[in-house]
Amino acid sequence: xxxxxxxxxMILEEYLQSRSSxxxxxxxxxxxxxKCVHDNGLYVTAIETxxxxxxxxxxxxxxxxxxxxxxxxxxxxxxxxxxxxYTDEVDKIAxxxxxxxxxxxxxxxxxxxxxxxxxxxxxxLHYVCRxxxxxxxxxxxxxxxxxxxxxxxxxxxxxxxxxxxHDIGYKSGIEIPREHLxxxxxxxxxLELADEQFSRIRKEVxxxxxxxxxxxxxxxxxxxxxxGDSFRSYLALNxxxxxxxxxxxxxxxxxxxxxxxxxxxxxxxxxxxxxxDIERLRKECSERAYQLAVHxxxxxxxDIVALSVALQNLCIIYILQQRGxxxxxxxxxxxLFGVSESNAERAERTAAAVDSFNIV
Amino acid sequence: MEVTINxxxxxxxVVLNGRIDTTNADKFQQDIAPLLQGEKPDIEIxxxxxxxxxxxxxxxxxxxxxxxxxRQGQLVLMHIKPQxxxxxxxxxxxxxxxxx
Numbered sequence: 001x002x003x004x005x006x007x008x009x010m011i012l013e014e015y016l017q018s019r020s021s022x023x024x025x026x027x028x029x030x031x032x033x034x035k036c037v038h039d040n041g042l043y044v045t046a047i048e049t050x051x052x053x054x055x056x057x058x059x060x061x062x063x064x065x066x067x068x069x070x071x072x073x074x075x076x077x078x079x080x081x082x083x084x085x086y087t088d089e090v091d092k093i094a095x096x097x098x099x100x101x102x103x104x105x106x107x108x109x110x111x112x113x114x115x116x117x118x119x120x121x122x123x124x125l126h127y128v129c130r131x132x133x134x135x136x137x138x139x140x141x142x143x144x145x146x147x148x149x150x151x152x153x154x155x156x157x158x159x160x161x162x163x164x165x166h167d168i169g170y171k172s173g174i175e176i177p178r179e180h181l182x183x184x185x186x187x188x189x190x191l192e193l194a195d196e197q198f199s200r201i202r203k204e205v206x207x208x209x210x211x212x213x214x215x216x217x218x219x220x221x222x223x224x225x226x227x228g229d230s231f232r233s234y235l236a237l238n239x240x241x242x243x244x245x246x247x248x249x250x251x252x253x254x255x256x257x258x259x260x261x262x263x264x265x266x267x268x269x270x271x272x273x274x275x276x277d278i279e280r281l282r283k284e285c286s287e288r289a290y291q292l293a294v295h296x297x298x299x300x301x302x303d304i305v306a307l308s309v310a311l312q313n314l315c316i317i318y319i320l321q322q323r324g325x326x327x328x329x330x331x332x333x334x335x336l337f338g339v340s341e342s343n344a345e346r347a348e349r350t351a352a353a354v355d356s357f358n359i360v
Numbered sequence: 361m362e363v364t365i366n367x368x369x370x371x372x373x374v375v376l377n378g379r380i381d382t383t384n385a386d387k388f389q390q391d392i393a394p395l396l397q398g399e400k401p402d403i404e405i406x407x408x409x410x411x412x413x414x415x416x417x418x419x420x421x422x423x424x425x426x427x428x429x430x431r432q433g434q435l436v437l438m439h440i441k442p443q444x445x446x447x448x449x450x451x452x453x454x455x456x457x458x459x460x
Contacts, residue, residue: 253415256422258456296450304415304422306452337454345442346449 004058008065015057015071021143022051022078028136029080029101029149036096037082042089045156048081071147075107075128078149083159086199090153094125097151101129104148120189122162124154157191222276231264234275240310243286247293247310253303263311266335270318281314285321288359289313295357312336316350320360326351362409363391371402377409380417389420396424401433408439418453425457436460 004012030049037044052060057077061068068074082093097103107128115121128148138144154162165184168176208229215224216233224230240260248255272278292313297305319328329347337343354360361378372395380388395403403424413421421437428435437459440448448454 256452256456258452262455293450300447300450302415302418302447302451304418304451306456308455309450309452312452312455337459340460342442342445346445349442349446350449 004061004065008058008061011061011065011068011071011074012054012058015077016054018071018077018143018147019051021141021147022149024141025078025131025144025147025149026051026080028131028144029078029151032100032135033080033082033097033151036100037093040092040096042084042092044082044084044089044093045159046081046083048083050079052077052079075104075148076150077147079152080149081152081154081159084153084155086202087155087195088199090125090155094127094153097127097129097153100135101127101151102132104128104130107148120185120192122165123158123188123192124152124162127151127153155195157195161188161191216275221279222274224275226264226268226272226274226277228261228264230275231267232261234278235260239278239282240307240314243282243289243314244305244307244310246290247297247313248305250294250297251301251303253297253305256304256306258306258308260308260311262336263308263315266315266332269331269335270315281318285314285317288317288321291357291359292317292354295353295359316354317360320351320354361388363388365392365394371404374403374405375409376405376407379412380410380420381412381414382416385414385416385420388417389423392420392424396427399431399433401428401431401435403428403433403435405435405437406439407437407444408441410441410444413444413447415451418447418451421453421457434458 026049030047033047033049036042037047057074060074071077084090084093109126111126112123115123128150130148131145133145136144161184164187168180168184212224212230213233215221216230216237221234224234244255247253267278272281289310290313293305293309315332316329319332322328324331326344326347329350330343333343333346334340361380361384362376364375364377366373366375374392374395378384395401425435435457437448437457440459445454445459448457448459
């Protein structure tokens with residue numbers, strides 16, 4: 001423990017007496033940050049909170065205790081940190097923090113804006129805040145609304161750099177030669193560029209998704225490449241509703257709406273390149289797919305069917321029409337259900353059913 | 361219809377024998393009730409002795425699958441006879457429940 005003068009010892013004593021209040025504050029701040037991230041549909045890499053340890057505070061007081069008149073002048077006894085994926089999310093969360101807590105603007109710093117045009121280094125947004133009485137109030141502990149705390153907001157890459165810089169630059173305890181510091185700052189520049197690129201890529205992907213969704217909504221299916229996003233948008237239009245409802249009437253069955261996304265691999269393996277290919281499959285093979293269901297279900301008392309049976313039967317008809325035969329069906333079942341010896345029996349049985357009723 | 365449930369380490373092994381139809385679907389549902397509890401269940405059902413399942417049986421399997429998924433677990437039906445597998449196939453239930 002550091003040797004402290006009387007003034008600093010008094011601050012340290014106040015800290016020890018107030019520690020439980022800071023722990024309460026820590027729980028409030030953490031819960032509020034987690035709620036704000038969740039309620040706003042944000043996804044962050046981490047939310048960290050800590051109350052400064054006694055020896056860490058003693059070290060700080062030994063170095064610059066003269067700057068503080070009392071414990072309430074020290075704003076980082078409680079520290080919180082939100083680490084985001086993207087740079088724009090730092091600003092989003094900052095705006096939300098402003099709504100939740102009382103921000104002490106005079107002591108809050110946007111370190112991202114403090115660097116000169118030709119400088120690269122520590123980038124983080126530091127807000128000094130208080131817990132407003134509207135959020136939490138306990139008459140027995142008014143200090144919970146009086147003590148300030150610090151929230152740091154930064155991206156994952158900014159966090160990596162800050163952590164490495166702290167580890168290499170400060171913790172080593174020796175002065176770092178200029179060229180090593182320059183190397184650290186060069187990496188800061190590189191990470192800043194990477195952060196910007198990640199944000200740009202995310203925006204471009206979002207723009208692409210919106211474009212695809214509008215093409216799907218307009219029914220412009222031939223212009224839409226078949227992939228996970230476009231298939232999801234297509235399924236949202238419920239394209240197999242009519243067929244499954246028709247199949248359900250065979251036995252007055254209940255329809256269980258299962259997820260059809262697993263058919264993406266199957267359709268791609270069948271050589272489908274666009275949503276237009278699926279539309280043609282739906283239009284050209286629906287009647288035969290229904291006939292297959294009639295021959296399979298009519299003689300049974302099965303009164304529940306999954307939505308996927310519509311697309312399953314469409315694929316079966318298509319494969320047999322394309323002269324894929326039993327082998328084609330086996331490949332279809334292997335892709336759909338996983339490779340298994342038993343898929344040979346499935347394929348034989350299905351091909352025989354289609355064949356015996358002259359469906360294809 | 362008989363249901364035997366055995367717990368082995370982290371896996372629950374279930375053996376089904378006989379037919380699941382309107383006459384015994386309620387009993388089947390009661391028998392598998394223990395499978396609806398516990399975190400991250402890993403359930404294997406040996407169906408080699410299962411002769412038939414009706415729609416009621418399919419609904420109970422569906423309920424079990426949903427319960428297992430909600431608890432981030434997994435459910436597998438094993439050694440299922442071709443005539444029973446056909447029921448799962450033609451109703452589309454093979455797309456919902458893993459059969460190996």
